[in-house]
Amino acid sequence: MANANSNLFAHFAAQFASRADEPLLVTNDETVYSYADIDRESARLARFLGELGASPGDRVSAQVEKSPAALSLYLACLRGGFVFHPLNPAYQAAELEYFFSNAEPSIVVCDSRNADAITPLANAAGVAHLLTLDGHGHGTLIDQSRSVPTAPLLVHCAENDMAALLYSSGTTGMPKGIVLTHGNLVSNARSLVRAWAFTERDRLLHALPIFHVHGLFVGIGCVLLSGASMRWLDAFDAASVIGYLPECTVMMGVPTYYTRLLAESGLTADATANMRVFISGSAPLLEDTFAEFESRTGHRILERYGMTETNMNTSNPLDGERKPGTVGLPLPGVEVRIVDGDGAEVAAGDVGNLQVRGANVFARYWRMPDKTAEDFTADGFFDTGDKGCVDDDGYVSIVGRAKDVVITGGLNVYPKEVELFIDNLDGVRESAIIGVPHADFGEAVVAVVVRDSGRAIEATDVIDRAKASLANFKVPKQVVFVDELPRNSMAKVQKNLLRDTYRDLFTRNPDPSG
Secondary structure (H helix, E strand, C coil), X not given: CCCCCCCHHHHHHHHHHHCCCCEEEECCCCCEXXXXXXXXXXXXXXXXXXXXXXXCCXXXXXXXXXXXXXXXXXXXXXXXXXXXEECCCCCCHHHXXXXXXXXXXXXXXXXXXXXXXXXXXXXXXXXXXXXXXXXXCCCHHHHHHCCCCCCCCCCCCCCCCEEEEEEECCCCCCCEEEEEEHHHHHHHHHHHHHHCCCCCCCEEEECCCCCCHHHHHHXXXXXXXXXXXXXXXXXXXXXXXXXXXXXXXXXXECHHHHHHHHCCCCCCCCCCCCCCEEEECCCCCCHHHHHHHHHHHCCCCEEEEEEXXXXXXXXXXXXXXXXXXXCEEECCCEEEEEECCCCCECCCCCCEEEEEEXXXXXXXXXXXXXXXXXXXXXXXXXXXXXXXXXXXXXXXXXXXXXXXXXXXXXXXXXXXXXXXXXXXXXXXXXXXXEEEEECCCEEEEEEEEEECCCCCCCHHHHHHHHHHHCCHHHCCCEEEEXXXXXXXXXXXXXXXXXXXXXXXXXXXXXXXXX
């Protein structure tokens, strides 16, 4: 129907109505929030944001800790037609300054502890309202909205209306705003519910952050579209997770979660007997992890592949062979192809550039039409920047990343951003950021640095300065000093040689801090 409401919340509404008295989430302290509780609170917040002056299409930036109130804020933005702009709580002032100036939000919600630091940034960006919300659900957002009625609110949205704005940097170091529409999110949630057979009988162990596609759109989307429930954890703790597995049926996690579970003696077949499926994504899952997890629990981890720009593209099957080292088959409605440098499709098994097309693929980069045109082909495929291959059975494998992104603990680190920071330090002539294998994080960030002639700078200087200005996951775990960076005939730094040289860095010299 042409006039049907494509608002993502409109697709959740049936479950909120039919399961009003059923639990939607249970927190660490055993507080139960029903579907009706979250329905009422999200309606209240939607009306409150509107009363502050937010209009459909306005951005609402949220740098807040994970909490049921934060979930209600996300749903409130959907209901009101506002564009949800989630930000990693680890981002520092310089990072936030760019996001606020580029996204131009009308409202910013931040943790109460950070309000003093964020206020001047919000004022400089022309933000109309700064509100606070802490991890316990307290703050001016909640206090000021208490008098607002909880009458239902649901704005009509078209498929191509913006639902969310997330940022992902490129090799130039310039963060790119990724426009995700209601149509993008609805189509992907539907595909995943079908592919992974979610029903109201499921309980998802939700230990992921909610500023990221994985925890926000994949996990929550599957639950709200199917009427399932969640064990809602503030953060991942392996011992606690094992204790909750007997009440859950599904877990989603990054590979780091599974390596940490394997380090616990309590991870057994008995502990996981009620689980229906373990799902892994956001970073490559090592085949050794896959094999050891199956040996310990009897479960074969289901690996899938997605990215911020596309949500999920492929998945190993729920019923059928799950091939270790692959990310499975294209999801229904998603086309995947592997092409060479000239755009011609390659033969099965050959490595090339991975491209995708489907209703899940983002609409455009925010205010970057030239970059949008560059990353889409004439026939509508998005060039992911990943190198991959497809086997004779149609299973996709990711073999490398053309853009040298480092994925550490499931989070993307874009080398140019960190390199620009380090290169500006006194005593540094130039630097190269690489990712090397790490048993816990999948990859660890390593800085290879060339000192300025006659200038003294040590590894601790680089790390301490980075910690003061960058999100923690971007901070190099080790700094290596060299006389020169290896370059090819075009003067391009050969990061492949650096990765090969230092690939055993954490095997030879493990980082005790993990």
